[in-house]
Amino acid sequence: MLKTFKAWLRGSRLEWIxxxxxxxxxxxQVHVTFLENEPALxxxxxxxxxxxxxxxxxxxxTLNVDPVAWQREIRQDRSLPGR
Structure with missing residues (x-):
């Protein structure tokens, strides 16, 4: 069974609570997980x-755009270089 110990991190040292x-x-070797302090609410x-x-x-x-017209405008054929 794993045990959890509470500590404060001050600089590069852990101080046990x-x-x-x-x-x-x-x-x-230890693993430290920082928990977010932002309240869920x-x-x-x-x-x-x-x-x-x-x-x-x-x-x-304000963004009243006809999607079919927009797509046609975007996909217009363009001349290919050298042809």
Missing amino acids: DEVPKFGDQQI EAKSRGRRMAEILNNLAKSQ
């Missing part, structure tokens, strides 16, 4: 705000 692992002076509210902005943009019809 709760229980201290008992490894003596032995050098051990804030991320959800940003998503809702983005959806609201996209809905407003769709309703405003």
